[in-house]
Amino acid sequence: MKITILGAGTDASNLPGIENRFPPGYFVELGTENILFECSEGVRFRLEQMGQDYTAIKHLAISHSHPDHYVLVPFYQSIHNNLNWSGRYDEPHLLNIYAPKNITREFWDMWRMHHPNFPEGLKTPKLNFITMPSECRVGDAKLSGFSVYHGKGLVPAVAYRLEAGGKVFAYSGDSGICDGVIEAARNADVFICETSAGIDDEKSGTVYGHLNPRQAGEVAKSAGAKQIVFVHYTGLDSDEAMIEDCKVSGFTGKVVVGKDFQVFEI
Ligand SMILES: [Zn+2]
Numbered sequence: 001m002k003i004t005i006l007g008a009g010t011d012a013s014n015l016p017g018i019e020n021r022f023p024p025g026y027f028v029e030l031g032t033e034n035i036l037f038e039c040s041e042g043v044r045f046r047l048e049q050m051g052q053d054y055t056a057i058k059h060l061a062i063s064h065s066h067p068d069h070y071v072l073v074p075f076y077q078s079i080h081n082n083l084n085w086s087g088r089y090d091e092p093h094l095l096n097i098y099a100p101k102n103i104t105r106e107f108w109d110m111w112r113m114h115h116p117n118f119p120e121g122l123k124t125p126k127l128n129f130i131t132m133p134s135e136c137r138v139g140d141a142k143l144s145g146f147s148v149y150h151g152k153g154l155v156p157a158v159a160y161r162l163e164a165g166g167k168v169f170a171y172s173g174d175s176g177i178c179d180g181v182i183e184a185a186r187n188a189d190v191f192i193c194e195t196s197a198g199i200d201d202e203k204s205g206t207v208y209g210h211l212n213p214r215q216a217g218e219v220a221k222s223a224g225a226k227q228i229v230f231v232h233y234t235g236l237d238s239d240e241a242m243i244e245d246c247k248v249s250g251f252t253g254k255v256v257v258g259k260d261f262q263v264f265e266i
């Protein structure tokens with residue numbers, strides 16, 4: 001399993017400490033199958049920069065509907081136009097989308113809001129929505145979703161766990177302190193974890209639903225994860241301060257402050 005960070009940042013770009021950090025995106029290569037985690041603003045440009053054809057993505061897992069994670073309308077339109085204009089449309093072109101229920105139920109309403117008169121006669125890639133949390137197969141791998149606490153509990157949100165060849169990749173999505181994120185990260189070889197809350201922010205873990213570095217470390221420790229990778233951080237705390245704060249949790253595994261285009265092979 002090869003994991004590439006496409007975006008370790010947030011929706012606030014180019015601030016001190018997060019220069020060149022794109023919004024969340026993680027690309028996992030499984031050999032024959034690949035999975036893109038998060039459909040964030042600009043993620044297709046990041047895929048192009050790493051030499052991946054974004055129109056060839058067949059599996060897309062989205063954690064929740066906040067706009068720093070979910071801009072599927074322009075992504076889908078771009079795939080559609082790219083394939084039609086290049087003559088590369090392959091019948092049937094299918095994109096499997098794993099996402100919480102508000103996305104799987106409401107995407108087409110949002111699409112029709114943008115496109116009440118979508119051009120006829122063009123070939124249209126098919127979207128197959130799979131509502132998370134659930135378990136499913138992606139090639140030889142198992143993809144599982146776990147409900148997590150986020151957005152004061154008002155936004156359906158999912159953490160992901162991907163198991164293949166005896167290895168485990170986990171991704172928190174946006175999450176506060178809850179059982180779901182621990183279950184997702186159980187014994188993970190690489191646990192990509194949001195740390196949107198600052199070191200001094202003790203409230204977000206239980207009120208809004210974000211983790212600070214110490215709380216992220218506590219999740220990783222409870223889960224028995226081997227390595228935690230911080231992402232979705234604001235840049236207000238230094239890398240060194242985040243790592244020190246994480247150590248307070250007692251987590252003894254490897255701690256990494258993730259960067260765009262950083263690669264993890266497990
Ligand atoms: Zn969010």
Ligand SMILES: [Zn+2]
Binds near residue numbers: 066174232
């Ligand atoms: Zn977010």
